[in-house]
Amino acid sequence: MPAYTDQRTGVVPAVCSLDCPDQCGLLIHKEEGKIIKIEGDPDHPVTQGAICHKVRHLAERIYDPKRLRYPLKRVGPKGEGRFERISWEEALETISSRWKALIGLHGGESILPYSFYGNMGRIGTEGLDRRFFYRLGASRLQYSICQAAGSEGYNYTMGANLGTDPEDTIHAELIVMWGINAVSTNMHQVMLAEQARKRGAKVVVIDVHRNQTGRWADWFIPILPGTDAALALGLMHVLFAEEMVHEEFLRTYTVGHEELREHVKSYDPLKVSGITGVPVEDIYRLARMYGQTPASFLRIGNGIQHHDNGGMCVRTISCLPALTGAWLAKGGGAIKGNSGYLEHNTTALQRPDLLAAPTRRINMNLIGSALLELDPPIRSLYVYNSNPAVVAPHANKVKQGLGREDLFTVVHDLFLTETAAYADIVLPATSSLENKDFFKSYWHHYVHLQEPVIEPYGESKSNVDVFRLLAEAMGFEDQALRDSDDELIRQSLDHPANPRLAGITLEKLTENKFMKADVRPLFPGRLPTPSGKIELYSRQMEQKGYPALPTYTPLVSDEELPFWFIPAPNHHFLNSTFAHNDKHVRMERMPRLHMNACDASRLGIVSGELVRVRNERGECELTAAVGEDVLPGVVVSQGLWAGKAGAKALVNSLTPDRVADMGGGATFFSGKVMVEKLV
Ligand SMILES: Nc1nc2c(c(=O)[nH]1)N[C@H]1C(S)=C(S)[C@@H](COP(=O)(O)OP(=O)(O)OC[C@H]3O[C@@H](n4cnc5c(=O)[nH]c(N)nc54)[C@H](O)[C@@H]3O)O[C@H]1N2
Numbered sequence: 001m002p003a004y005t006d007q008r009t010g011v012v013p014a015v016c017s018l019d020c021p022d023q024c025g026l027l028i029h030k031e032e033g034k035i036i037k038i039e040g041d042p043d044h045p046v047t048q049g050a051i052c053h054k055v056r057h058l059a060e061r062i063y064d065p066k067r068l069r070y071p072l073k074r075v076g077p078k079g080e081g082r083f084e085r086i087s088w089e090e091a092l093e094t095i096s097s098r099w100k101a102l103i104g105l106h107g108g109e110s111i112l113p114y115s116f117y118g119n120m121g122r123i124g125t126e127g128l129d130r131r132f133f134y135r136l137g138a139s140r141l142q143y144s145i146c147q148a149a150g151s152e153g154y155n156y157t158m159g160a161n162l163g164t165d166p167e168d169t170i171h172a173e174l175i176v177m178w179g180i181n182a183v184s185t186n187m188h189q190v191m192l193a194e195q196a197r198k199r200g201a202k203v204v205v206i207d208v209h210r211n212q213t214g215r216w217a218d219w220f221i222p223i224l225p226g227t228d229a230a231l232a233l234g235l236m237h238v239l240f241a242e243e244m245v246h247e248e249f250l251r252t253y254t255v256g257h258e259e260l261r262e263h264v265k266s267y268d269p270l271k272v273s274g275i276t277g278v279p280v281e282d283i284y285r286l287a288r289m290y291g292q293t294p295a296s297f298l299r300i301g302n303g304i305q306h307h308d309n310g311g312m313c314v315r316t317i318s319c320l321p322a323l324t325g326a327w328l329a330k331g332g333g334a335i336k337g338n339s340g341y342l343e344h345n346t347t348a349l350q351r352p353d354l355l356a357a358p359t360r361r362i363n364m365n366l367i368g369s370a371l372l373e374l375d376p377p378i379r380s381l382y383v384y385n386s387n388p389a390v391v392a393p394h395a396n397k398v399k400q401g402l403g404r405e406d407l408f409t410v411v412h413d414l415f416l417t418e419t420a421a422y423a424d425i426v427l428p429a430t431s432s433l434e435n436k437d438f439f440k441s442y443w444h445h446y447v448h449l450q451e452p453v454i455e456p457y458g459e460s461k462s463n464v465d466v467f468r469l470l471a472e473a474m475g476f477e478d479q480a481l482r483d484s485d486d487e488l489i490r491q492s493l494d495h496p497a498n499p500r501l502a503g504i505t506l507e508k509l510t511e512n513k514f515m516k517a518d519v520r521p522l523f524p525g526r527l528p529t530p531s532g533k534i535e536l537y538s539r540q541m542e543q544k545g546y547p548a549l550p551t552y553t554p555l556v557s558d559e560e561l562p563f564w565f566i567p568a569p570n571h572h573f574l575n576s577t578f579a580h581n582d583k584h585v586r587m588e589r590m591p592r593l594h595m596n597a598c599d600a601s602r603l604g605i606v607s608g609e610l611v612r613v614r615n616e617r618g619e620c621e622l623t624a625a626v627g628e629d630v631l632p633g634v635v636v637s638q639g640l641w642a643g644k645a646g647a648k649a650l651v652n653s654l655t656p657d658r659v660a661d662m663g664g665g666a667t668f669f670s671g672k673v674m675v676e677k678l679v
Pocket residue numbers: 019020021146147178179180181182184185186206207208209211223224225226227228300301302303304306307566568569570571572573574575636669
């Protein structure tokens with residue numbers, strides 16, 4: 001079979017590599033070897049031919065003249081962005097000689113890899129890179145910036161990231177989008193909900209911001225930040241009090257329902273209304289809707305878990321479907337994440353045995369403090385698949401750390417990002433359409449194969465290729481660091497411990513491009529919790545010092561400032577990806593601050609005016625958008641702006657680097673700020 005790269009003109013299949021639950025099947029239209037159009041694969045059961053604007057315009061990013069073509073070395077001060085072209089030989093020689101010297105003097109732990117999911121391909125993102133840094137004996141990164149707190153919380157209740165099959169949610173009769181801006185961040189869940197709606201389902205959105213998802217809902221419920229656990233407990237109070245619980249489901253599939261029944265007596269709607277800002281009658285109305293609809297589905301978003309109390313909040317909400325037995329109805333239940341179904345063989349892929357002795361683990365949410373304060377210090381940082389200068393909390397601390405003269409920094413990326421501006425050496429990365437890799441969604445149940453569809457851009461190289469070259473330059477002779485792409489994919493998919501992947505092989509994927517895992521409904525069945533049941537009461541949590549029952553804990557109020565600040569994602573960027581691409585910046589227009597009309601009029605602020613948002617960590621300038629889309633005392637921005645348009649709009653300069661209650665998670669949405677007119 002000819003390679004897709006040889007096919008100069010025509011349509012070839014692909015998969016979207018971005019950190020987005022939808023993981024779409026794509027069709028790439030080529031002419032003379034160049035991409036001219038990208039569309040959704042109409043034959044993919046979840047994509048159904050539809051994709052977002054971001055990726056419809058992905059070719060603008062792939063052929064953006066600002067894209068990196070060659071390795072670079074820094075010639076100006078750190079952060080300024082002045083670089084000179086060098087060869088790959090010089091780049092590899094510089095890196096390996098610096099690292100050999102550092103390892104000799106200070107040990108491998110003086111080097112820290114920093115990465116996330118700029119590309120979700122498994123061999124390039126958590127494959128050969130892990131092998132390489134294990135072999136190097138580097139400090140290890142705790143991957144906690146995204147869903148860590150919520151996953152841990154959900155897992156105490158359900159045992160793993162296992163939820164409803166999204167394709168079944170067309171049968172749901174009530175859909176609650178809870179802390180998720182799905183119109184922007186999970187558009188195919190919205191398409192599925194639309195199908196359910198046509199059959200009569202109602203859509204409820206619970207959010208601190210009436211954004212496009214709130215506007216799309218049948219019923220939008222505004223809530224105060226960080227109070228969702230109290231709302232969930234209030235709903236449980238009414239469900240038990242009005243006998244709307246599924247007693248048989250509770251007896252058969254849960255532990256601790258008697259304790260929970262007692263416990264939630266104290267969360268009466270009056271008290272809960274005082275905490276959440278949700279009117280008492282709305283709490284009753286929602287509880288009755290939920291209690292009287294067998295096929296109710298909760299889509300639990302990331303918003304609620306980027307808070308000090310985020311883990312417990314998700315743990316609490318995830319108990320709700322057990323009360324009504326919603327798990328038994330087709331399309332009922334909940335999704336926080338579904339990655340538990342598609343587990344591949346991470347031990348074979350990542351080879352933790354290559355690490356000779358345990359090394360320290362560094363929470364990525366604390367990267368600023370880690371660079372500034374750790375003893376013994378981090379002396380070299382290798383960044384790939386991530387842009388920490390923009391995406392990590394407490395950005396001014398991060399930049400100060402990256403600015404350390406004695407820190408040897410290497411950044412591998414497609415663009416000269418804000419992080420790359422601090423690098424000593426910058427390496428050009430291929431886009432996912434130039435590589436081979438396999439992909440698994442953390443929401444739907446499909447596994448995808450990506451084969452290169454275009455030639456590498458300039459001298460750019462994939463993550464896997466770079467780590468193979470670095471291994472060679474370091475003199476590492478292990479076969480594990482020389483395995484081919486195909487071997488890495490085969491080793492990952494060969495996982496007898498997960499029968500759901502049986503039959504999904506490299507060969508079959510090459511033929512089919514995507515395949516659905518063999519996923520069965522959770523009930524009847526045994527969950528991977530200690531008891532095998534849904535743990536409404538969790539001994540595990542008790543042993544770790546958490547309350548054993550779902551509980552509401554108020555946010556940490558670190559400063560006496562008037563506004564909760566929620567810097568959420570936007571529609572046309574993906575985190576900071578696309579924030580450097582003119583087309584996407586134009587579509588998004590400008591960085592805004594949504595505020596309530598009462599607050600704005602008190603401060604003499606009108607829509608369209610520039611305002612300064614600040615706290616003790618930093619400040620930024622945003623354009624006021626005044627109205628009724630947020631409650632008084634709450635301000636919301638959208639998007640991780642970067643490049644020129646984002647020069648003064650670095651929202652993470654304001655966010656706290658406290659860690660959440662679980663998983664070492666981030667608390668992006670638990671900060672406080674003041675807002676003033678910019679005169
Ligand atoms: N267009 C686009 N799509 C994306 C991304 C992107 O940047 N842009 N990012 C991708 C990634 S990495 C992720 S993790 C997901 C994230 O996508 P989502 O799961 O949607 O999570 P967030 O967008 O972080 O937050 C969702 C919502 O939570 C709300 N929120 C904040 N605090 C609270 C609270 O205390 N209570 C309630 N009820 N709501 C609250 C916010 O206003 C926001 O509307 O999206 C992915 N998809």
